[in-house]
Amino acid sequence: MTVSSAPGKVYLFGEHAVVYGEPAVPCAVERRATVSVEPREDDHIRVEARDLSLDGFTVEYAGSTGDHPDVNVPTPLVEAAIGYIDAAVEQALDAAGESDVGFDITVESDIPLGAGLGSSAAVVVAGIDAATRALGVELDAEEIADRAYRAEYAVQDGQASRADTFCSTMGGAVRVEGDDCRTLDTPNLPFVVGFDGGAGDTGALVAGVRDLRERYGFAADTVDTIGDIVREGEELLSEADPESDPDESLLVELGNLMNFNHGLLEALGVSSRSLDNMVWAARTAGAHGAKLTGAGGGGCIVALDPTPETQTGLRFTPGCEDVFRAELATEGVRAEAEHDDASTGETAE
Ligand SMILES: Nc1ncnc2c1ncn2[C@@H]1O[C@H](COP(=O)(O)OP(=O)(O)OP(=O)(O)O)[C@@H](O)[C@H]1O
Protein backbone atom coordinates (compact mmCIF):
# COMPACT_ATOMS: atom_id res chain seq x y z
CA MET A 1 0.00 0.00 0.00
CA THR A 2 1.18 3.54 -0.69
CA VAL A 3 -0.08 6.54 1.26
CA SER A 4 0.27 10.21 0.30
CA SER A 5 -1.08 13.40 1.79
CA ALA A 6 -1.50 16.92 0.42
CA PRO A 7 -2.59 20.17 2.08
CA GLY A 8 -5.60 22.41 1.56
CA LYS A 9 -5.19 26.17 1.06
CA VAL A 10 -6.57 29.61 1.73
CA TYR A 11 -6.48 32.43 -0.82
CA LEU A 12 -4.66 35.49 0.46
CA PHE A 13 -5.90 37.13 -2.77
CA GLY A 14 -7.14 36.47 -6.27
CA GLU A 15 -9.66 33.59 -6.44
CA HIS A 16 -12.08 33.73 -9.38
CA ALA A 17 -10.01 36.39 -11.21
CA VAL A 18 -7.28 33.73 -11.59
CA VAL A 19 -9.64 31.77 -13.88
CA TYR A 20 -9.38 34.71 -16.37
CA GLY A 21 -5.60 34.97 -16.35
CA GLU A 22 -5.13 37.40 -13.45
CA PRO A 23 -2.53 36.44 -10.82
CA ALA A 24 -3.54 34.87 -7.47
CA VAL A 25 -1.73 34.06 -4.22
CA PRO A 26 -3.04 30.94 -2.48
CA CYS A 27 -1.23 29.66 0.64
CA ALA A 28 -1.17 25.99 1.69
CA VAL A 29 -2.40 25.39 5.24
CA GLU A 30 -1.97 22.51 7.68
CA ARG A 31 -5.22 20.66 6.96
CA ARG A 32 -4.49 17.62 4.82
CA ALA A 33 -6.19 14.97 2.71
CA THR A 34 -4.60 11.52 2.96
CA VAL A 35 -5.12 8.95 0.21
CA SER A 36 -4.09 5.27 0.58
CA VAL A 37 -3.86 3.14 -2.54
CA GLU A 38 -3.47 -0.61 -3.00
CA PRO A 39 -3.42 -2.11 -6.53
CA ARG A 40 -5.88 -4.99 -7.04
CA GLU A 41 -5.84 -8.24 -9.00
CA ASP A 42 -8.84 -7.13 -11.09
CA ASP A 43 -9.69 -3.78 -12.72
CA HIS A 44 -12.24 -2.73 -10.10
CA ILE A 45 -11.99 0.49 -8.13
CA ARG A 46 -13.09 0.42 -4.51
CA VAL A 47 -13.33 3.81 -2.85
CA GLU A 48 -13.74 4.26 0.86
CA ALA A 49 -14.34 7.90 1.75
CA ARG A 50 -14.30 8.52 5.47
CA ASP A 51 -14.73 12.23 5.70
CA LEU A 52 -17.43 13.37 3.36
CA SER A 53 -20.22 15.48 4.89
CA LEU A 54 -21.95 12.26 5.83
CA ASP A 55 -20.80 9.24 7.77
CA GLY A 56 -18.51 8.10 4.97
CA PHE A 57 -19.24 5.53 2.31
CA THR A 58 -17.66 2.61 0.54
CA VAL A 59 -18.30 1.94 -3.11
CA GLU A 60 -16.89 -0.57 -5.58
CA TYR A 61 -17.27 -0.46 -9.34
CA ALA A 62 -15.70 -1.90 -12.46
CA GLY A 63 -12.83 0.25 -13.74
CA SER A 64 -13.05 3.91 -14.64
CA THR A 65 -15.21 3.12 -17.69
CA GLY A 66 -17.64 0.77 -15.90
CA ASP A 67 -21.09 1.72 -14.61
CA HIS A 68 -21.10 3.25 -11.17
CA PRO A 69 -23.36 1.29 -8.82
CA ASP A 70 -26.23 2.54 -6.70
CA VAL A 71 -25.20 3.27 -3.17
CA ASN A 72 -27.13 4.11 -0.11
CA VAL A 73 -26.09 7.77 0.20
CA PRO A 74 -26.99 10.90 -1.80
CA THR A 75 -25.88 10.11 -5.36
CA PRO A 76 -24.66 13.58 -6.42
CA LEU A 77 -22.19 13.60 -3.54
CA VAL A 78 -20.93 10.11 -4.37
CA GLU A 79 -20.74 10.92 -8.06
CA ALA A 80 -18.81 14.09 -7.31
CA ALA A 81 -16.37 12.21 -5.09
CA ILE A 82 -15.95 9.39 -7.59
CA GLY A 83 -15.39 11.99 -10.31
CA TYR A 84 -12.25 13.39 -8.67
CA ILE A 85 -10.91 9.94 -7.73
CA ASP A 86 -11.58 8.61 -11.25
CA ALA A 87 -9.78 11.56 -12.79
CA ALA A 88 -6.80 11.03 -10.45
CA VAL A 89 -6.69 7.30 -11.27
CA GLU A 90 -6.86 8.05 -14.99
CA GLN A 91 -3.91 10.45 -14.71
CA ALA A 92 -1.90 7.94 -12.66
CA LEU A 93 -2.51 5.12 -15.16
CA ASP A 94 -1.56 7.42 -18.03
CA ALA A 95 1.66 8.49 -16.25
CA ALA A 96 2.59 4.85 -15.61
CA GLY A 97 1.63 3.71 -19.13
CA GLU A 98 -0.87 1.23 -17.64
CA SER A 99 -4.52 0.43 -18.25
CA ASP A 100 -6.97 -1.96 -16.59
CA VAL A 101 -5.29 -1.78 -13.18
CA GLY A 102 -7.77 -1.58 -10.30
CA PHE A 103 -7.18 -0.07 -6.86
CA ASP A 104 -8.54 -0.10 -3.35
CA ILE A 105 -8.54 3.58 -2.36
CA THR A 106 -9.16 5.13 1.03
CA VAL A 107 -9.59 8.88 1.41
CA GLU A 108 -9.28 10.49 4.82
CA SER A 109 -9.33 14.24 5.04
CA ASP A 110 -9.61 17.00 7.57
CA ILE A 111 -10.40 19.61 4.93
CA PRO A 112 -14.12 20.50 4.87
CA LEU A 113 -15.70 19.85 1.47
CA GLY A 114 -16.67 22.62 -0.91
CA ALA A 115 -15.78 25.20 1.72
CA GLY A 116 -13.02 27.11 -0.07
CA LEU A 117 -10.09 25.25 1.46
CA GLY A 118 -9.24 23.26 -1.67
CA SER A 119 -10.38 19.78 -0.62
CA SER A 120 -10.78 18.66 -4.25
CA ALA A 121 -7.24 19.67 -5.20
CA ALA A 122 -5.74 18.00 -2.11
CA VAL A 123 -7.57 14.71 -2.82
CA VAL A 124 -6.52 14.73 -6.48
CA VAL A 125 -2.87 15.65 -5.76
CA ALA A 126 -2.48 13.04 -2.99
CA GLY A 127 -4.38 10.47 -5.12
CA ILE A 128 -2.13 10.90 -8.15
CA ASP A 129 1.02 10.71 -6.02
CA ALA A 130 -0.11 7.59 -4.12
CA ALA A 131 -1.41 5.78 -7.23
CA THR A 132 1.67 6.47 -9.37
CA ARG A 133 4.00 5.36 -6.58
CA ALA A 134 1.87 2.20 -6.17
CA LEU A 135 2.62 1.52 -9.86
CA GLY A 136 6.35 2.05 -9.30
CA VAL A 137 6.57 5.51 -10.88
CA GLU A 138 7.95 8.61 -9.12
CA LEU A 139 6.65 11.82 -10.69
CA ASP A 140 8.37 15.13 -10.01
CA ALA A 141 6.31 17.84 -8.33
CA GLU A 142 5.75 19.80 -11.58
CA GLU A 143 4.22 16.77 -13.25
CA ILE A 144 2.00 15.95 -10.27
CA ALA A 145 0.75 19.56 -10.27
CA ASP A 146 0.14 19.51 -14.02
CA ARG A 147 -1.71 16.19 -13.97
CA ALA A 148 -3.77 17.25 -10.94
CA TYR A 149 -4.74 20.43 -12.79
CA ARG A 150 -5.84 18.37 -15.80
CA ALA A 151 -7.91 16.14 -13.49
CA GLU A 152 -9.64 19.15 -11.85
CA TYR A 153 -10.14 20.78 -15.23
CA ALA A 154 -11.89 17.66 -16.55
CA VAL A 155 -14.17 17.23 -13.53
CA GLN A 156 -15.02 20.94 -13.37
CA ASP A 157 -15.89 21.13 -17.09
CA GLY A 158 -12.96 23.27 -18.08
CA GLN A 159 -13.53 25.80 -15.29
CA ALA A 160 -10.38 25.49 -13.22
CA SER A 161 -7.17 27.42 -12.80
CA ARG A 162 -3.83 25.85 -11.85
CA ALA A 163 -3.83 27.69 -8.51
CA ASP A 164 -5.32 25.13 -6.09
CA THR A 165 -3.52 22.08 -7.49
CA PHE A 166 -0.13 23.83 -7.79
CA CYS A 167 -0.43 25.17 -4.23
CA SER A 168 -1.42 21.79 -2.80
CA THR A 169 1.47 20.07 -4.61
CA MET A 170 4.18 22.58 -3.65
CA GLY A 171 3.02 23.76 -0.23
CA GLY A 172 3.79 27.24 1.14
CA ALA A 173 2.62 30.40 -0.57
CA VAL A 174 2.51 30.37 -4.37
CA ARG A 175 1.73 32.74 -7.20
CA VAL A 176 -0.20 31.55 -10.24
CA GLU A 177 -0.96 33.54 -13.38
CA GLY A 178 -2.27 31.44 -16.27
CA ASP A 179 0.31 28.69 -16.86
CA ASP A 180 3.00 30.56 -14.94
CA CYS A 181 3.22 28.94 -11.49
CA ARG A 182 5.85 29.91 -8.90
CA THR A 183 6.54 29.35 -5.23
CA LEU A 184 6.91 32.47 -3.05
CA ASP A 185 9.10 33.06 -0.02
CA THR A 186 6.79 34.81 2.43
CA PRO A 187 6.75 35.36 6.16
CA ASN A 188 4.43 33.05 8.11
CA LEU A 189 1.14 34.96 8.01
CA PRO A 190 -1.23 34.69 11.01
CA PHE A 191 -4.28 33.21 9.27
CA VAL A 192 -7.50 32.58 11.15
CA VAL A 193 -10.24 30.59 9.41
CA GLY A 194 -13.97 30.81 10.19
CA PHE A 195 -16.25 28.10 8.79
CA ASP A 196 -20.05 28.42 8.57
CA GLY A 197 -20.54 24.65 8.18
CA GLY A 198 -21.80 25.14 4.63
CA ALA A 199 -20.46 24.68 1.13
CA GLY A 200 -20.62 26.38 -2.25
CA ASP A 201 -20.91 24.87 -5.71
CA THR A 202 -17.58 25.79 -7.33
CA GLY A 203 -18.77 25.16 -10.91
CA ALA A 204 -21.94 27.24 -10.53
CA LEU A 205 -20.11 30.11 -8.80
CA VAL A 206 -17.40 30.23 -11.47
CA ALA A 207 -20.11 30.17 -14.16
CA GLY A 208 -21.93 33.06 -12.44
CA VAL A 209 -18.81 35.25 -12.53
CA ARG A 210 -18.19 34.31 -16.17
CA ASP A 211 -21.75 35.39 -17.10
CA LEU A 212 -21.46 38.72 -15.27
CA ARG A 213 -18.09 39.36 -16.87
CA GLU A 214 -19.46 38.69 -20.35
CA ARG A 215 -22.53 40.81 -19.75
CA TYR A 216 -21.10 43.92 -18.11
CA GLY A 217 -17.91 45.80 -18.85
CA PHE A 218 -17.79 46.90 -15.23
CA ALA A 219 -17.83 43.27 -14.07
CA ALA A 220 -14.86 42.57 -16.38
CA ASP A 221 -13.18 45.66 -14.86
CA THR A 222 -13.90 44.28 -11.39
CA VAL A 223 -12.07 41.06 -12.29
CA ASP A 224 -9.13 43.12 -13.64
CA THR A 225 -9.09 45.20 -10.45
CA ILE A 226 -8.77 42.02 -8.37
CA GLY A 227 -5.61 41.39 -10.45
CA ASP A 228 -4.35 44.88 -9.48
CA ILE A 229 -4.92 44.06 -5.80
CA VAL A 230 -2.89 40.87 -6.16
CA ARG A 231 -0.02 42.74 -7.88
CA GLU A 232 0.00 45.31 -5.06
CA GLY A 233 -0.04 42.48 -2.48
CA GLU A 234 2.85 40.61 -4.05
CA GLU A 235 4.93 43.76 -4.08
CA LEU A 236 4.39 44.05 -0.31
CA LEU A 237 5.23 40.39 0.23
CA SER A 238 8.40 40.60 -1.85
CA GLU A 239 9.71 43.40 0.38
CA ALA A 240 9.10 41.43 3.60
CA ASP A 241 11.73 39.29 5.33
CA PRO A 242 10.53 35.67 5.00
CA GLU A 243 12.60 34.65 8.03
CA SER A 244 10.95 36.90 10.60
CA ASP A 245 7.41 37.41 11.81
CA PRO A 246 5.56 39.94 9.65
CA ASP A 247 5.56 43.40 11.19
CA GLU A 248 2.34 45.21 12.03
CA SER A 249 2.52 47.65 9.10
CA LEU A 250 2.72 44.77 6.60
CA LEU A 251 -0.30 43.08 8.20
CA VAL A 252 -2.26 46.34 8.12
CA GLU A 253 -1.53 46.85 4.42
CA LEU A 254 -2.21 43.22 3.47
CA GLY A 255 -5.41 43.38 5.53
CA ASN A 256 -6.61 46.47 3.64
CA LEU A 257 -6.05 44.65 0.36
CA MET A 258 -7.92 41.58 1.65
CA ASN A 259 -10.86 43.79 2.63
CA PHE A 260 -10.90 45.39 -0.82
CA ASN A 261 -10.66 41.95 -2.45
CA HIS A 262 -13.64 40.71 -0.42
CA GLY A 263 -15.73 43.72 -1.46
CA LEU A 264 -15.09 42.98 -5.13
CA LEU A 265 -15.88 39.26 -4.69
CA GLU A 266 -19.11 40.31 -2.98
CA ALA A 267 -19.89 42.57 -5.96
CA LEU A 268 -19.31 39.59 -8.26
CA GLY A 269 -22.01 37.68 -6.37
CA VAL A 270 -19.92 34.93 -4.77
CA SER A 271 -20.26 35.90 -1.10
CA SER A 272 -23.19 35.00 1.16
CA ARG A 273 -24.85 36.42 4.22
CA SER A 274 -22.99 34.09 6.58
CA LEU A 275 -19.62 34.72 4.89
CA ASP A 276 -20.25 38.48 5.14
CA ASN A 277 -21.27 38.08 8.80
CA MET A 278 -18.05 36.25 9.62
CA VAL A 279 -15.96 38.79 7.66
CA TRP A 280 -17.52 41.65 9.65
CA ALA A 281 -17.22 39.76 12.95
CA ALA A 282 -13.50 39.22 12.27
CA ARG A 283 -12.95 42.90 11.43
CA THR A 284 -14.90 44.02 14.50
CA ALA A 285 -12.81 41.70 16.67
CA GLY A 286 -9.65 43.42 15.43
CA ALA A 287 -8.48 41.39 12.43
CA HIS A 288 -6.27 43.42 10.07
CA GLY A 289 -8.40 42.19 7.18
CA ALA A 290 -10.85 39.44 6.27
CA LYS A 291 -12.25 37.93 3.10
CA LEU A 292 -13.97 34.84 1.82
CA THR A 293 -11.60 32.17 0.50
CA GLY A 294 -12.04 29.91 -2.53
CA ALA A 295 -15.14 29.72 -4.65
CA GLY A 296 -17.45 31.24 -1.98
CA GLY A 297 -21.22 30.83 -1.74
CA GLY A 298 -20.72 29.45 1.80
CA GLY A 299 -17.88 27.79 3.65
CA CYS A 300 -14.85 29.64 4.96
CA ILE A 301 -13.44 33.10 5.46
CA VAL A 302 -9.80 33.87 6.16
CA ALA A 303 -8.68 36.71 8.43
CA LEU A 304 -5.25 38.06 9.45
CA ASP A 305 -4.68 38.38 13.17
CA PRO A 306 -1.65 37.39 15.27
CA THR A 307 -3.67 37.83 18.50
CA PRO A 308 -6.43 35.47 19.78
CA GLU A 309 -9.08 38.22 19.40
CA THR A 310 -10.47 37.21 16.00
CA GLN A 311 -10.82 33.58 17.05
CA THR A 312 -12.69 34.66 20.19
CA GLY A 313 -14.92 37.02 18.19
CA LEU A 314 -15.78 34.39 15.60
CA ARG A 315 -16.48 31.78 18.26
CA PHE A 316 -19.34 33.98 19.49
CA THR A 317 -20.65 34.79 16.01
CA PRO A 318 -23.99 33.14 15.18
CA GLY A 319 -23.60 30.98 12.09
CA CYS A 320 -19.88 30.40 12.58
CA GLU A 321 -19.52 26.68 13.33
CA ASP A 322 -15.78 26.27 13.55
CA VAL A 323 -12.78 28.55 14.02
CA PHE A 324 -9.13 27.61 13.80
CA ARG A 325 -5.71 29.07 13.26
CA ALA A 326 -4.39 27.91 9.89
CA GLU A 327 -0.62 27.47 9.95
CA LEU A 328 1.17 27.74 6.62
CA ALA A 329 1.91 24.19 5.39
CA THR A 330 5.50 24.43 4.20
CA GLU A 331 5.36 20.90 2.77
CA GLY A 332 3.10 20.13 -0.16
CA VAL A 333 2.37 16.59 -1.30
CA ARG A 334 4.34 13.98 0.61
CA ALA A 335 4.61 10.23 1.08
CA GLU A 336 3.25 9.04 4.41
CA ALA A 337 4.05 5.91 6.36
CA GLU A 338 1.37 3.26 6.00
CA HIS A 339 -0.71 3.19 9.17
CA ASP A 340 -2.80 0.37 10.59
CA ASP A 341 -6.06 2.26 10.48
CA ALA A 342 -5.87 2.84 6.71
CA SER A 343 -5.12 -0.80 5.98
CA THR A 344 -8.04 -2.39 7.85
CA GLY A 345 -10.49 -1.73 5.03
CA GLU A 346 -13.23 -0.95 7.54
CA THR A 347 -15.54 2.01 7.11
CA ALA A 348 -15.17 4.53 9.91
CA GLU A 349 -18.32 5.54 11.77
N1 LIG B 1 -12.61 13.50 1.78
C1 LIG B 1 -13.03 13.41 0.53
N2 LIG B 1 -13.35 12.21 -0.01
C2 LIG B 1 -13.77 12.13 -1.28
N3 LIG B 1 -13.96 13.19 -2.09
C3 LIG B 1 -13.65 14.40 -1.62
C4 LIG B 1 -13.16 14.57 -0.30
N4 LIG B 1 -12.94 15.89 -0.10
C5 LIG B 1 -13.29 16.50 -1.27
N5 LIG B 1 -13.70 15.62 -2.18
C6 LIG B 1 -14.21 15.96 -3.51
O1 LIG B 1 -14.06 17.34 -3.76
C7 LIG B 1 -15.34 17.98 -3.95
C8 LIG B 1 -15.34 19.39 -3.42
O2 LIG B 1 -14.59 20.20 -4.32
P1 LIG B 1 -14.92 21.72 -4.57
O3 LIG B 1 -13.93 22.20 -5.57
O4 LIG B 1 -16.37 21.91 -4.83
O5 LIG B 1 -14.64 22.38 -3.17
P2 LIG B 1 -13.28 22.64 -2.41
O6 LIG B 1 -12.14 22.17 -3.27
O7 LIG B 1 -13.36 22.08 -1.04
O8 LIG B 1 -13.31 24.22 -2.30
P3 LIG B 1 -12.64 25.33 -3.27
O9 LIG B 1 -12.43 24.70 -4.61
O10 LIG B 1 -13.61 26.47 -3.27
O11 LIG B 1 -11.36 25.67 -2.57
C9 LIG B 1 -16.32 17.06 -3.24
O12 LIG B 1 -17.62 17.18 -3.76
C10 LIG B 1 -15.72 15.70 -3.51
O13 LIG B 1 -16.06 15.27 -4.79
Ligand SMILES: C[C@@](O)(CCO)CC(=O)[O-]
Ligand atom coordinates in the same frame (compact mmCIF):
# COMPACT_ATOMS: atom_id res chain seq x y z
C1 LIG C 1 -12.86 29.98 -7.74
C2 LIG C 1 -11.47 29.43 -8.04
O1 LIG C 1 -10.65 30.54 -8.46
C3 LIG C 1 -10.81 28.89 -6.77
C4 LIG C 1 -11.52 27.76 -6.07
O2 LIG C 1 -10.75 27.34 -4.96
C5 LIG C 1 -11.57 28.41 -9.13
C6 LIG C 1 -10.22 28.02 -9.71
O3 LIG C 1 -9.25 28.77 -9.59
O4 LIG C 1 -10.16 26.94 -10.35
Ligand SMILES: [Mg+2]
Ligand atom coordinates in the same frame (compact mmCIF):
# COMPACT_ATOMS: atom_id res chain seq x y z
MG1 LIG D 1 -11.92 22.76 -5.35
